[in-house]
Each structure stands twice: as C-alpha cells, then as structure tokens.
Amino acid sequence: xxxxxxxxxxxxxxxxxxxxxxxxxxxxxxxxxxxxxxxxxxxxxxxxxxxxxxxxxxxxxxxxxxxxxxxxxxxxxxxxxxxxxxxxxxxxxxxxxxxxxxxxxxxxxxxxxxxxxxxxxxxxxxxxxxxxxxxxxxxxxxxxxxxxxxxxxxxxxxxxxxxxxxxxxxxxxxxxxxxxxxxxxxxxxxxxxxxxxxxxxxxx
Amino acid sequence: xxxxxxxxxxxxxxxxxxxxxxxxxxxxxxxxxxxxxxxxxxxxxxxxxxxxxxxxxxxxxxxxxxxxxxxxxxxxxxxxxxxxxxxxxxxxxxxxxxxxxxxxxxxxxxxxxxxxxxxxxxxxxxxxxxxxxxxxxxxxxxxxxxxxxxxxxxxxxxxxxxxxxxxxxxxxxxxxxxxxxxxxxxxxxxxxxxxxxxxxxxxx
DNA sequence: CAAGATTTTGACCATTTGGTCGAAAGTTTT
DNA sequence: AAAACTTTCGACCAAATGGTCAAAATCTTG
Numbered sequence: 156x157x158x159x160x161x162x163x164x165x166x167x168x169x170x171x172x173x174x175x176x177x178x179x180x181x182x183x184x185x186x187x188x189x190x191x192x193x194x195x196x197x198x199x200x201x202x203x204x205x206x207x208x209x210x211x212x213x214x215x216x217x218x219x220x221x222x223x224x225x226x227x228x229x230x231x232x233x234x235x236x237x238x239x240x241x242x243x244x245x246x247x248x249x250x251x252x253x254x255x256x257x258x259x260x261x262x263x264x265x266x267x268x269x270x271x272x273x274x275x276x277x278x279x280x281x282x283x284x285x286x287x288x289x290x291x292x293x294x295x296x297x298x299x300x301x302x303x304x305x306x307x308x309x310x311x312x313x314x315x316x317x318x319x320x321x322x323x324x325x326x327x328x329x330x331x332x333x334x335x336x337x338x339x340x341x342x343x344x345x346x347x348x349x350x351x352x353x354x355x356x357x358x359x
Numbered sequence: 360x361x362x363x364x365x366x367x368x369x370x371x372x373x374x375x376x377x378x379x380x381x382x383x384x385x386x387x388x389x390x391x392x393x394x395x396x397x398x399x400x401x402x403x404x405x406x407x408x409x410x411x412x413x414x415x416x417x418x419x420x421x422x423x424x425x426x427x428x429x430x431x432x433x434x435x436x437x438x439x440x441x442x443x444x445x446x447x448x449x450x451x452x453x454x455x456x457x458x459x460x461x462x463x464x465x466x467x468x469x470x471x472x473x474x475x476x477x478x479x480x481x482x483x484x485x486x487x488x489x490x491x492x493x494x495x496x497x498x499x500x501x502x503x504x505x506x507x508x509x510x511x512x513x514x515x516x517x518x519x520x521x522x523x524x525x526x527x528x529x530x531x532x533x534x535x536x537x538x539x540x541x542x543x544x545x546x547x548x549x550x551x552x553x554x555x556x557x558x559x560x561x562x563x
Numbered sequence: 564c565a566a567g568a569t570t571t572t573g574a575c576c577a578t579t580t581g582g583t584c585g586a587a588a589g590t591t592t593t
Numbered sequence: 594a595a596a597a598c599t600t601t602c603g604a605c606c607a608a609a610t611g612g613t614c615a616a617a618a619t620c621t622t623g
Contacts, residue, residue, distance in 0.1 A: 182472065308548055312520050314523070350508050580608090
C-alpha cells in the first residue's frame, strides 16, 4: 500500500463532494451511482474503481461529516462566562449551517431514517460528549450563572434551531421569499436566535 | 360517482397510514409499494386499485399532513396575553410532535429534499400565514409585551425546537438512552422548551 | 338466490439501477 | 521507449421495483 496518487486524491474528493450533494437532496435510495459519477465528472465504473459500493460511499461521507459536525461542541470552556461561551458556540453552529447546508441535511436525513448507520456512534461518542457538556452546563446552573433548565434539552434546542436553517432551507426560502440567499440573512438569523436563547438561559 | 363503500374507506385509510410510516422512515425513493401494501395488509395490485401510482399516494398523505400541521398556527389570538398564547401554541406543537412523529418526519423529509411537491404550498398559503402571524407578534412587540425579536425567526425557532423532538427522535433516544419512550419525557421536554423560549421573548 | 358490481390477486412486463468485466487509454518507472 | 502499473469506460448482467391485466373471489342488491 503506497500513498494515494494525485489522481486518487482528486477523484476521491470529487466523488465525496458529489455524493454529499446527491445523498442530501435525494436521500440514500434516491441517489444513484450514475448521478454521483456524473456530478464528479466520471463514468460509473470509474467511480466504482474508487469506492467498492454505494453503501461504502455513503458511510464514508457520513463519517467525514460527523467528525466535523462534532468538533465545535468539544470546546465548551467551564471556566469562561457561560453566556459568552454559549454565544460563541451558537454563532459557530449557525455559521456551519450556512456554510455546509448539504452536510447538515445529509446528517439530518440519516437521523430522520432512524440513524441505521450512525446509531452506534450516537449511542457512544455523542452520548458521552453530551453527558460531559451537560455536566459543565449544570455546574454553571448550580453556580447561579445560568437559569435552571435541563442542560440536555438546552443542547437539543441549540442543535434544533441552528440546524433548522440548513435543514429546512427550502421552507425558509419559500416563506421569506428566498431571503436566505441574500447576504446578511445569516447575521439576522443569528441575532434572533442568540437573543432568544441567551435571554432564555440568562439567570434572572 | 357514488359514496365510497366501507371497504373503500377502510382500505384507503390503512394504505395512508402504512404509507406515512414507510415514506417517513425510508424516504420517497426508499419506500416500496410492496412494503406499503404489506403493511396495509393487501397485495400490491390491490393497493394500486385504490391509488393509481406511488406518487399519488405520496401526494395524498403529504396533503393530509400539511392540513393538520397547519391548523394550530391559525389560532393566535392578538387580544390575548402574548406569553400565554405562545405557551399554548408551543405546548400544542410539542404534543403534535409526540403524537404524530411519523407525520412530522415525512414533512421534514419532503422539505429536506427541497420540497419538490410542497414548494407551491409553502410559497403561497404558508407564506401568507406566517406574514399574518408575524404581524400579530410585531404588534405585541410594539406594545412592549414581547421582547424585540424578528417575529419570523421566532416562528422558525418554535417550529425548529418542537419538531426536533419528532424528527431527531433517533438521536435523542441514542443520547438520552431511549428516555423519550418513557412517560413524562414529553412533559419534561416541554418544560425546558417553554422555559427557554418564553423567557427568551419576555420583555425585560 | 342470481345477476351485477366491486374487490382481490397471480402472473407478467419494462425500466431502473447497483455492480462486474475485459480491454483500451493514459502514467510512471526503468 | 518499452515495460509495468494505474485509470477509464463500453457493454453487459441480475435483482428490484413500479405498474398492467385478465381472471377469480367476494360482496351487494333486486
């Protein structure tokens, strides 16, 4: 096993990108290898030279997404100011939603379907991560620095609201008249989300 | 055209229920007529005697869902207390999420895919409904009865958080250790959501 | 209960699609 | 530039699946 060639790297990347796009908008079963290969600029047999099967493509891109999806949650600093920490985290997640909407939708699509592939990951790594962060939040609550709310539900709410802007983009565009494409929309949305969530958890 | 017989009504209902279940967990393309027919307790040709095609089944159940999904938003009373009105609405949506998770997920799946079927509905009826309710919310804000937040984003946040409990059930179950099946979980979730959202919009 | 209408289904067809194969085209190495 | 290796793809296959049809079974009604 030698290092992958330049062609290998380029093609694998092109396939992954095309796959995220196709899987996220058509769903696992709706996406076809042909369409992914087309979008990646190669023939179907050529694509299958790089990935052995459709399912492996799916697993591969899903794993990549999960890794980058997870990273920002890991950085909650228990010694910092809770409201500012949450502001930073929410802002980051809003930006991720705006930057990689396909990735968000692919993850959503997998979970919607009952997370057949990610179930194990969710039950182990994500679970312990959430428990970990919930402890930090609970510590802040115990110190009176945060209003008393169930920390796990707070985490769910942050995920729900931030990811909503990517996952339900079609609905948001329809209702706002495609405002979400305009520059500044994301800032406006972040404003609103931050205002409500942070006021919602500020101790009173 | 005479009235549908008892058999017609029963079978159409059984098919619709099976279809919601299949479409919501497998997606449009992943669901098969065979599986829907099986779940509805009949053969595939028999199912196709009641619905001419897969797409018509899909459209039919989606329309039913949209109608019931829409109804609770219509009842915001501008003369009532804003926080209490929002509490009522959020509670109702949380209950809907818990009662009809499949329906919620089917709707989510359609919007995730770019709302190919519902686009028109979202751009017309839902849009004007949102504009309508946003006006009511803005009125409350102008009266100082609600914190100044963009009303449209507030509506999005309510949808996001409440539907999250149905749409991401797999993730929530994984992270909480299948707590969501236990009685009382929905009350606890409602508590947290209400606490954060209502405190978030209460004027200060 | 018999005639007519409705409901049900086994057998079948056409298309789509995931995946294979062998040979051709292109690259890299010696 | 020849050998060796990597990459590409046309042609093909088998399974899955949406949908048809004619005949059988069942139900309704005069």
